[in-house]
Amino acid sequence: MNQEREQMLGRALTDRYAYEILTHLCDGIGPRMAGTPQEKEARDYLISQFEALGYEPIVEEFTYPLWESSGGGAAVTAPFQRELAAAVLGWSGNGLAEAEVVYVGYGRESDFDQVDVAGKVALLLNGDPPGEPELHRTEKYLRAMQRGAVGFLLMREVPCGILGIGSCGMKGGEISQVPALAITYEDGMLLRRFLEKGPVTVKLWADSRTRQEISWNIRAILPGREKPEERVLIGAHYDCWYNSPCAHDDASGVAVMMGLAKLFKELDPFRRSVEFVAFGVEEIGLFGAYAYAQQHAEDLRKVAAIFNLDGITVDGASQQVFCTGHRELREYIAGLLKENWPEIKATLEVNLYSDHWPLAERGVPGMHTIAWNSFVQTINHTPYDTLDKVSQVSIQRSLAWMSVLASEVASEPVLPFGHKSPEELKQIAAEHGVDRVLKLENRYHFE
C-alpha cells in the first residue's frame, strides 16, 4: 500500500467529522421529509458544511410534485368492529373505501392471478418473497389498482407492532382514489385468521394530495488535475420520511459523503474531478436525481461513474456495492475491495429505487452502496431508524473503503469500464427481469 493511501485510510478511520454530520442530521434536525422546514434546515446545514470545508457549493433548484397527507386510518367493520393501527403510504390515493378484504400474499403477478381483487381491498405482505428478486411496494400497489382493487393494505412482514412506510408511486402524476395504508404484522395476521373463516370487511381512508413544490440538489466540486472535465459523482439523499430521523437511510450516506468531501480536500488533487451531490426528494420518487439527470443531460457523458451512498451503513449488516448489471464495473470494484474488504461484495444487482438509477438509465456506470439484512428491513422507514443503529466505527469504516473506491476511479489513467448504450441497457433490464417493472411504472425508456 502506498504511503498516501495509508495516510488517507488512517484519517478516514479516526476522523469524527462524518459521525458529527450523522448526529446532527438525526438528533439535531430529525425527520427531513420533502416540503417540511426540516428539509430546508438540512439543506442549509449541508451548504454551510461544504463552505466550512472550503468548497463553493452550487444549489440547483427543481420543481416536483410533492405528495403529502394529513392522515388516514383503517378499521375492521365486519364481522366485528376494531380499529387498526395504520400509517398512510407515500403516494396513497385520496379516498375512502369500505369493502371485503382479499389476501394476495407478497403480491407477485402470479399471486394476483390466483385471486380477484376487483372492488375489494387487497391485503399484501410487505417486502420481498424470500430468495426472490426485489418486489417493491410500488409494483404491488400499481398491480392492485390495475386489477381494480379499491383499497390497499400493506402488512409488515415482521412482528412487534411496527408500522413502516415508503413510497407506492415512483413518478408522481395524478393521485388515485385508492387509499394505501401500512398496518402491523399483528393486525395483518388477525385479518388473515378471520379470512379463513369467512368474509372480512374493512374501511380505510387517506387524506392526501399533491402540489408543485421546489427543492434543491446541492453540488460541490473538487477539481481534477488532468481531466477536470471528467468527474466521479458521489451522491446521497438528505430528505427522508415523516416518521423517522432515517439514520441508515440516508443520513449515513450523507455523513460518509461529507466525510469524503473533507478527506479528499486534504489530499493532492486526483486526475479527474470529484463531484459531491446531496440529492433532494429521493424518498417520494427520486425527483432530485431525475432533475439532475435532466439538467445535466448534455454533460452526463463526462460522469465517469456515480457512487450512490444510499443506506451505506448500519451496525451489524454486511455491505454491498450494486453495480447495476455492469459487468466490467463490477469486476473492477470487486478487484479494489478484494484485498482489504473481501466481505463487501460487488454484485450485478439492478436497483431501480434510488438516486443512481436516473443517471444509470442514461448510461452512466451506476453503483449503489447499501447495508441490508432482515434487521434493516425491519427498521427501514420506521421511527426506529435512529442514531443508535449506526455507530461511529461503522461510519469511519465505510469512509475508509469508499475513499479507496472513489479515489481509484478518480485517479485511474484509463478506466476499464464505460457508459452503456440504450441497446445494452435494454439487454440489462431484460436480463435482470426489471423491464416489466419499469414498464408497469412508466419508466421504461430503452425503445
Ligand SMILES: [Zn+2]
Ligand atoms: Zn434512501
